[in-house]
Amino acid sequence: MEYETVELDDKDDALVIIDQTKLPGKTEIIRLKTAQEMWDAIYLLKVRGAPAIGVAAAFGIYLLAKQIDTADYSTFLAEFRKQKEYLDSSRPTAVNLSWALKRMEKIVTDNRDKSVEEIKRLLKAEADAIKAEDIRVCKTIGEFGLTLVKPGDGILTHCNAGQLATSKYGTATAPIYLGEERGYHFRVFADETRPLLQGARLTSYELHSSGVDVTLICDNMAATVMKNGWVDAVFVGCDRVARNGDTANKIGTSSVAIAANYYNVPVYICAPTSTIDMNTATGADIHIEERPAEEVTQMWYRERMAPEGVKVYNPAFDVTDHSLIAGIVTEYGIAREPYEESFREIFARKENAEYD
The missing domain is CATH 1.20.120.420 (translation initiation factor eif-2b, domain 1)
Structure with missing residues (x-):
């Protein structure tokens, strides 16, 4: 690192x-x-x-x-x-x-x-x-995110919203890194994040290298660790936030949020204001990139693991409904429902800060 x-x-x-x-x-x-x-x-x-x-x-x-x-x-x-x-x-x-x-x-x-x-x-x-x-924004997101958890908490994250996804600190991992510096000793669970394994290859790699207590789990184990009471909060990044608070993030994030909602675990999206798109009304308006089938059928295997000719659907992202999100952590504060109103307040703070 x-x-x-x-x-x-x-x-x-x-x-x-x-x-x-x-x-x-x-x-x-x-x-x-x-x-x-x-x-x-x-x-x-x-x-x-x-x-x-x-x-x-x-x-x-x-x-x-x-x-x-x-x-x-x-x-x-x-x-x-x-x-x-x-x-x-x-x-x-x-x-x-x-x-x-x-x-x-x-x-x-x-x-x-x-x-x-x-x-x-x-x-x-x-x-x-x-x-x-970017560096300043990530650190500030980390400071706001740290107010949402307490020392010793269990945190689950999906994909990689860490230092490797930013210039420094990351977005979803920024509270984890700052907490580590301040002796919070979080217990982190990192979803492997199929099919490209960013959680396994990147998040667990960078957190482990930094001395964070991190446990790698398969994506379909997230609900189990929540049921066991090991997760106090979910922190994930995102690639686009719609005006109503719907968020597009790496495929599988929506499933994590649904499970977290069932087990009363708050889900926090860590997103710089540059990721909030006020011109996109809802998540339904976000264009979702579809990736090559080979990422699912053979990319990580010595031999092909699916039959030749089988149909593959491989969207890179999914949309998490705003109703499943406890808060969206930005560098100008934490947005909550109703998100459109909250975003306008955050952008007003941003504008005022630029003119101070």
Whole structure:
């Protein structure tokens, strides 16, 4: 965990990431220089987690902008938008991808009176700012999340919303890391998270490496550990929050929330405000990415584990209904029902903070 999840090597014109598809067996640092390499890294989950994708996209589009060899603003803008739309097509569900790219595009359109070289410098500054904000946001989410639990509690998490999904601390794991620093000694249960095993390969790896008391369980064991009274709270991240509080997160999250609701275990979604999409009314309006069948039938097996030709349905995400969620933890406070009203208050706090 001594490596940065996402960083920029400006001198070498490279986006540098940990290839998360190789973890935990091998820590491989890869350097991405072309639009195709960046697109593939995002699509193939070499870099993953909504905040980390946003940071990678910001650095990536900056590097691609550096390669645009023109002094003419209109030509530069057209090529910039072409590259932006290409990167944006890699993961349609994670809102941070489009959020970061739109934020970078705004730098270009707001500074049309400046030279192309100056715009490129401003793009670099904005990408750096997006990463710095991610670190600050995650730590603040951790502080708010820590108010919802007490020392010694059992916490269940699904997928990976940890340091590997962000620049530092993670979102859902931020309360766990801060609690570990302060002697809370949480007992954490990490769902393996089929079919890509982010919980097994990534969450259990990073928490165990950090000295956290973590127990890996199969996804279908979550209800049992709740029934046993071992779980006091569920903390998960998410890739998009709808205006009504419905959240899209890694497939299986909805099942966890349903079981938690039955056993009276509160479910908390840890989400930076950049993940809240007020233009999406409900979870039914969220486009759910479907992944290749091979991820289910053969990806992790020495031999194929399903019959040739069998139909496979492999959605990457599911939507957790807002009624199952006890609170959505943001960097500006904890949102609760009714969520639309609560989000407006949180965005008002954010706006006021920006002008203080």
